[in-house]
Each structure stands twice: as C-alpha cells, then as structure tokens.
Amino acid sequence: MTKEQYADVIVDISHEKLDRPFQYRVPEKLLGALAPGMCVAVPFGKGNRLINGYVLSLSGDCRFDPGKIKDIAGIVKGGVAAQDKMILLADWMRRNYGSTMIQALKTVLPAKKTVGRLEHKYLVRLLGREEILSLLGESIRKKQTAKERLLRELAEREEIPYGEAVGSLGVSPSTISSLEKAGAIRVESQRLFRNPVKLTRPKTQLPALSAGQQQIVDQVISDFDKGERGTYLVHGITGSGKTEVYMQLIGEMLKRGRQAIVLIPEIALTYQTLLRFFTRFGDRVSVLNSTLSLGEKYDQCERAKNGEIDVIIGPRSALFTPFPNIGLIVIDEEHESSYKSESSPKYHARETAIEVARLHGASVVLGSATPSLEAYYRARKGEYGLFTLKERLTGGALPQIHTVDLRKELKEGNRSIFSRKLQTLLAGGLERGEQSILFLNRRGYAGFVSCRACGYVMKCPHCDVSLSEHKNGLLICHYCGFQRPKPAGCPQCGSKYIMGFRAGTQQIEEKLKELFPGVRTLRMDGDTTKTKDSYEKILSAFAAGEADVLIGTQMIVKGHDFPRVTLVGILAADLSLGAADYRAGERTFQLLTQAAGRAGRGTIPGQVVIQTYQPEHYAIQRAAAQDYEGFYQEEILYRELMGYPPVCHMLAVQIFSREEEGGKKLAGQLAQWAGGLGWEQDSKEKGMGLRIIGPAPGAIGRINDIFRFVFYVKHENYDKLVQIKDLLEEKLETCRPLRESVQFDFDPVNVL
Numbered sequence: 001m002t003k004e005q006y007a008d009v010i011v012d013i014s015h016e017k018l019d020r021p022f023q024y025r026v027p028e029k030l031l032g033a034l035a036p037g038m039c040v041a042v043p044f045g046k047g048n049r050l051i052n053g054y055v056l057s058l059s060g061d062c063r064f065d066p067g068k069i070k071d072i073a074g075i076v077k078g079g080v081a082a083q084d085k086m087i088l089l090a091d092w093m094r095r096n097y098g099s100t101m102i103q104a105l106k107t108v109l110p111a112k113k114t115v116g117r118l119e120h121k122y123l124v125r126l127l128g129r130e131e132i133l134s135l136l137g138e139s140i141r142k143k144q145t146a147k148e149r150l151l152r153e154l155a156e157r158e159e160i161p162y163g164e165a166v167g168s169l170g171v172s173p174s175t176i177s178s179l180e181k182a183g184a185i186r187v188e189s190q191r192l193f194r195n196p197v198k199l200t201r202p203k204t205q206l207p208a209l210s211a212g213q214q215q216i217v218d219q220v221i222s223d224f225d226k227g228e229r230g231t232y233l234v235h236g237i238t239g240s241g242k243t244e245v246y247m248q249l250i251g252e253m254l255k256r257g258r259q260a261i262v263l264i265p266e267i268a269l270t271y272q273t274l275l276r277f278f279t280r281f282g283d284r285v286s287v288l289n290s291t292l293s294l295g296e297k298y299d300q301c302e303r304a305k306n307g308e309i310d311v312i313i314g315p316r317s318a319l320f321t322p323f324p325n326i327g328l329i330v331i332d333e334e335h336e337s338s339y340k341s342e343s344s345p346k347y348h349a350r351e352t353a354i355e356v357a358r359l360h361g362a363s364v365v366l367g368s369a370t371p372s373l374e375a376y377y378r379a380r381k382g383e384y385g386l387f388t389l390k391e392r393l394t395g396g397a398l399p400q401i402h403t404v405d406l407r408k409e410l411k412e413g414n415r416s417i418f419s420r421k422l423q424t425l426l427a428g429g430l431e432r433g434e435q436s437i438l439f440l441n442r443r444g445y446a447g448f449v450s451c452r453a454c455g456y457v458m459k460c461p462h463c464d465v466s467l468s469e470h471k472n473g474l475l476i477c478h479y480c481g482f483q484r485p486k487p488a489g490c491p492q493c494g495s496k497y498i499m500g501f502r503a504g505t506q507q508i509e510e511k512l513k514e515l516f517p518g519v520r521t522l523r524m525d526g527d528t529t530k531t532k533d534s535y536e537k538i539l540s541a542f543a544a545g546e547a548d549v550l551i552g553t554q555m556i557v558k559g560h561d562f563p564r565v566t567l568v569g570i571l572a573a574d575l576s577l578g579a580a581d582y583r584a585g586e587r588t589f590q591l592l593t594q595a596a597g598r599a600g601r602g603t604i605p606g607q608v609v610i611q612t613y614q615p616e617h618y619a620i621q622r623a624a625a626q627d628y629e630g631f632y633q634e635e636i637l638y639r640e641l642m643g644y645p646p647v648c649h650m651l652a653v654q655i656f657s658r659e660e661e662g663g664k665k666l667a668g669q670l671a672q673w674a675g676g677l678g679w680e681q682d683s684k685e686k687g688m689g690l691r692i693i694g695p696a697p698g699a700i701g702r703i704n705d706i707f708r709f710v711f712y713v714k715h716e717n718y719d720k721l722v723q724i725k726d727l728l729e730e731k732l733e734t735c736r737p738l739r740e741s742v743q744f745d746f747d748p749v750n751v752l
Contacts, residue, residue, distance in 0.1 A: 258327025
C-alpha cells in the first residue's frame with residue numbers, strides 16, 4: 001500500500017488573513033509528479049471553488065484530521081514552477097519587508113504564466129524521389145490538385161517549411177496528415193525562443209585595464225576562488241571605467257561556469273549598456289524589462305534555465321532571473337531610488353541581491369560615482385569592500401563647472417529660462433558642431449495652473465495635488481489620470497489671468513528654438529518614451545549626431561556616454577531641495593554630479609552650467625566641486641543628529657482608508673501599539689533607541705478617493721523593527737479592520 005503524501009500549499013489570494021500554508025492530500029495520480037514550487041489547483045473554502053496555489057513542501061505527516069483533508073485537484077498547465085531557492089527568497093522577503101507570502105512569490109517568479117511557444121515546423125521527405133514521383137502520378141489521376149502541388153515540391157526538395165506548405169502551396173493540414181500516415185513525410189518541429197536582442201556583433205579588441213581597475217578584478221576574483229563571497233562598492237568618478245570592470249569580472253565568472261546579473265536603474269539605459277555587453281559576450285547576453293512582451297519575458301527565463309544565456313541585463317526585476325548557478329550580481333548606479341520597490345513587498349534590490357547571492361554562493365558588486373549614504377556608510381564600517389577609481393579613462397579632466405545665481409540674473413534683467421552664461425556656451429557649441437544636454441526635472445508642458453489675480457490653484461477633485469497643463473489644452477492629474485479642459489477664466493474670481501507656472505521640457509524646447517532658429521533638438525521625458533522602442537530610437541539618434549541638443553528629465557543624465565557632448569545645462573537645479581524628504585540634499589547632490597558627468601567624456605573638455613536660486617547650499621557647492629567625500633561628511637552629521645538612515649533604521653507604517661476618520665483612528669491605534677510594544681520589551685530603549693514620528697496624513701493625503709496616513713518608527717537595530725512589524729501584524733489579525741489596509745516600508749526612499 002502506497003504511503004499517503006501531503007503538500008503544504010500557499011493559496012493565490014493576497015490577503016493577510018490567508019498568509020499561511022494549507023495542507024492538502026496528494027492524490028495517487030499525482031504521486032511522484034509534484035515538487036516544491038509547482039503551481040497547483042486546489043479546492044478552497046466551503047464551496048470548494050478551485051483556485052491556484054504554490055506547493056511549499058511535501059511530507060508524509062498529516063497535521064490535521066485526515067478525513068477533513070482535501071485532495072489537490074491537479075497541476076496547473078502553463079504555471080511556472082518556482083525553484084527551491086525562489087521559495088526561500090520569497091519567505092525571506094515576506095519576513096524582512098512585510099507582505100503576504102503570495103505577494104512575495106509573485107514578485108520572485110519572473111514570468112507569471114507560460115505563453116504560447118514559438119515553433120518552426122517543417123515537412124521532412126522520407127521516401128526516395130522515384131517513390132514520390134509514383135505518388136505524384138497517382139494524385140494526378142485522382143485529380144488531387146493540392147496533394148499534387150506538394151508532391152511536386154517534395155520531388156525536388158527534402159524539406160519544406162510547414163508555413164510554406166499551408167501558405168503559398170495551399171495544402172490543407174488534413175492532406176499533410178494523409179501523406180504522414182502513408183509514410184511519405186514526417187512533420188518535425190523545432191522550439192524557437194523569442195530574442196529581444198536584435199544587434200550585430202562587431203569585432204572589437206578588449207581594452208587593457210588600468211592599474212586601479214585591475215586591482216578590483218584581482219581582489220574580487222581572488223576572494224571568490226578562496227571561497228569568500230563578499231559585497232564590494234566601486235566608487236568611481238563618472239567616466240572612470242566601472243562598466244569595463246563589470247565586464248572583466250563577468251568574463252572571469254563565465255570561465256568558472258557561473259552566470260551574472262547586471263542591474264541598471266532605468267530602462268533608458270538598457271540600449272547603451274546592452275550594446276557594450278553584447279559586443280563583448282555576443283548572444284550569451286539578454287535583457288529583461290517591462291518593454292518586453294509576455295512571450296519575450298517567458299522565453300528569456302526559459303533560456304536562462306536551459307543555460308542558453310549567461311548574462312541578463314535589466315532593472316530590479318531582473319534580479320529574479322532563474323539562473324541555476326549565479327556567480328556575480330552587479331548593481332550599477334546603486335544609489336538610484338528606482339532600486340526600491342513601491343509595491344508590496346517593498347524590497348530594496350541592494351539587500352535582496354545580497355540575499356540572492358547568499359543563496360547561490362555569489363558575490364555582489366555595487367557601483368556609483370555618487371554612492372548612496374547607506375552603501376558608503378557600510379563600506380566605511382568594513383561591511384562592504386571599498387574600491388575607488390579617481391581618474392577618467394580618456395585621460396581628460398572632469399568638466400569645468402559654472403554655478404549661476406538666478407536671483408542675480410533676474411535683478412540684472414534676464415527673465416529668460418537660460419542664463420547668459422548658458423546662452424553663450426550653447427551658441428559656441430552649436431557653432432563648433434558639438435552637442436549639448438539640457439536637463440530639467442519636470443514633466444509636461446507646465447506645472448500647476450493658477451490664477452495670477454486671486455491665487456486659486458486648479459486641483460484634482462480626487463487627489464490633493466495640482467493639475468498639470470499639457471499642450472493639448474487639457475489639465476491632467478499625474479496620480480489618478482483625471483482630465484479636464486483648461487478653463488478660460490478663474491473658477492473662483494473669474495479673472496482671465498489663469499495660466500501655468502514652471503517650464504516643462506516641451507516649453508524648454510520651444511524657447512531654445514526661438515533663441516537658436518534651426519537648432520536640431522530631441523526630447524526625452526515621460527511623454528516621448530511611451531512606446532516600446534522609444535528609448536533606443538531617441539538615444540541612438542542623438543548618438544548618431546541627428547540632433548544638436550538633447551532635452552529631458554532625469555532619465556537623460558544617468559549613465560549615458562555621448563563623446564560629442566561638451567556642455568550640460570542644469571535648469572532649476574535646486575527644485576529637488578524643496579522636497580519634503582530627509583534625502584533631499586543627497587538626491588540633489590547625486591543628480592547634479594551625475595548630470596555634470598555627461599559632459600566632456602570624449603577628447604574635448606566639457607563644461608557644465610548649474611542654474612540655481614540657492615548657490616550657497618552645501619549639496620550644490622559640493623556637487624560643483626565634484627567632492628563626494630566632503631558632501632558625505634556634512635550629510636552624515638545631519639543624519640546622526642536627526643537619527644535618520646543609515647545611522648538609524650526606519651519603518652514606515654502606511655494606512656490606506658476609504659473613510660478619513662477610520663484611517664486616522666487606526667493610524668493612531670497602531671502608533672500607540674508600536675510605542676507600547678517597544679517599551680514594554682526593553683524599558684532602556686525609551687530614551688533614544690525607539691522613536692515614533694506621527695501619525696500624520698501622507699504628503700499627498702488622498703489619491704483616487706483613498707485617504708493615506710503614515711507614522712514612522714526609528715531604531716538602530718533593523719531586527720527590532722521587523723519584530724515590531726510582526727507584532728503589529730498580530731494586532732491587526734485580532735482587530736481585523738474592514739475598510740482599511742496597512743503596508744510596511746523599511747528604510748523608505750520615498751515619503752508617502
């Protein structure tokens with residue numbers, strides 16, 4: 001008699017109350033066919049409706065009354081199996097970031113379902129030419145015209161593509177089937193994988209590494225070969241050759257039979273990064289990002305599992321590529337906030353990459369010209385290995401930086417978007433046939449629309465944010481999508497002086513063309529990069545010299561390498577300093593330094609103009625001096641004084657509610673519990689260890705008619721915050737709010 005087998009299954013319902021495994025019996029027909037990670041259909045609830053779930057484990061022990069255990073209905077066709085390591089990773093994410101297990105599993109499973117296979121089918125001739133001619137004569141006598149056409153072709157060719165047979169030859173599948181049954185042909189098929197990489201590989205000579213670059217490669221590989229798996233931070237100025245270090249390290253890993261994942265912060269960087277890696281590694285490289293079709297995503301995961309590719313490039317989701325034997329994870333521009341997920345589980349790619357590396361026995365390399373304070377703080381403490389690259393590979397110096405005080409410009413009568421210095425440098429660059437980049441961190445035709453007579457601001461009726469004016473005359477909410485036409489007069493006082501403030505990228509482009517008639521421009525922002533290939537088209541056109549000036553938002557200043565760009569103009573550099581966020585200074589410094597790094601990457605020296613209303617701010621002064629160490633010393637003192645990350649850890653408890661009073665009440669109750677829980681367990685922490693800020697309405701108090709509240713819990717020990725999160729989840733289990741939901745965000749990079 002076969003011993004009974006039972007499976008722990010996590011059901012596909014993202015609800016906190018169901019965030020535990022349910023035990024099911026494995027029916028006889030599925031014995032030996034199930035494995036952890038497989039997607040199965042199970043009867044659930046009183047009505048036994050079939051829902052999907054994932055097998056977490058299998059055992060012979062039944063924890064409940066065997067008479068009440070239900071049978072697994074079957075394996076879901078097209079369900080993507082999770083590897084054991086993926087289940088372990090999902091469980092780690094659930095515990096460390098606060099989400100349901102099913103949310104974590106759906107995050108780590110890179111392709112949510114299988115899609116139709118691409119196959120190349122063809123007909124193979126099994127008989128000799130004489131036998132085929134004999135069959136042809138029989139078809140002519142019987143007036144079987146379609147079969148006759150196919151046999152004529154088969155008499156001359158040993159293979160015919162299936163598509164050609166049913167297409168241009170007009171042969172039906174039943175006719176093909178009859179010839180197959182007669183033993184004249186065999187239908188064969190070959191699996192084809194969709195490949196999103198459509199590049200040709202030019203022959204290139206591998207560049208020699210500098211002494212500094214070689215030292216990094218030698219150290220990381222030496223540690224790896226000794227069995228030491230570390231996390232390393234490469235702090236290299238813009239243009240110092242960090243990418244070359246990554247490629248050399250990957251080449252060494254491939255020699256050792258390992259695979260590599262390269263994370264980049266923006267899809268906009270994919271094309272240029274992919275081009276460099278493809279030149280080195282050919283079709284062993286692929287890409288995973290949100291611009292791919294479902295079929296392309298699924299096929300890249302299959303190719304990774306089958307060992308057909310060794311290197312994957314993409315944003316944070318590429319971290320979950322199902323490689324069997326990862327040796328290296330690279331996170332380029334590691335300081336970027338896009339590495340933090342804003343949906344549950346709110347994981348950070350840096351910490352998650354270190355956990356993936358631990359599970360695979362891999363190393364992690366972080367790289368940036370402006371490292372995040374978290375990474376640099378840990379490197380200074382010895383938790384990460386620290387390497388510094390201080391010289392540009394081209395031998396050129398860093399660009400000359402001019403800081404322009406816009407207050408002085410206005411006093412002296414210049415009301416233009418462009419300072420006089422920027423205008424002069426733009427004119428000179430255009431005259432010499434050089435390229436320029438103009439960077440603005442604003443989207444749309446204009447910012448908020450207000451009345452110059454009474455100050456009334458046009459706001460979204462569903463969200464506490466102003467509407468943005470677009471060129472088509474519409475006012476649009478960038479949070480919920482609400483639209484309305486721009487009114488002719490002020491809804492409050494009737495004045496006709498209602499208009500938009502702050503220039504957008506479109507307006508910059510128009511003003512530039514007024515100033516320099518005939519200037520060739522390209523614009524890159526959220527509105528011009530909506531289609532699948534828009535990033536590649538704009539960047540390749542600029543690289544090919546089809547425009548003199550590239551105008552855009554943050555995506556144009558991150559990691560791109562254009563040797564002919566000799567001027568970068570940073571418009572309204574200090575806008576990000578006004579953000580209600582403790583990271584405002586850090587983000588401004590990083591943004592300005594990265595933007596400045598786009599100039600002078602070729603042989604011609606570069607120049608940068610920073611236009612600002614706050615030239616005395618330390619973030620702007622240190623960015624102008626390209627002085628990361630000086631900035632770090634000032635910023636870390638502020639973080640220590642205020643108890644912010646990386647000195648302290650911070651847990652944001654976010655409450656969402658359809659009723660304002662209900663959300664406010666639950667936020668207050670949770671904050672009270674969090675404070676009480678912490679102090680009850682260790683009264684010594686009451687003074688400084690545990691601190692609670694809030695609760696308060698979110699920075700945007702309502703989006704899409706959902707009210708938002710938040711409070712923050714600070715503590716030096718991350719595990720303590722995880723413990724508080726666990727205890728709050730237990731409390732929520734007992735009070736079970738019906739109209740409110742709660743999310744947890746550890747060390748948030750964006751305020752709610």
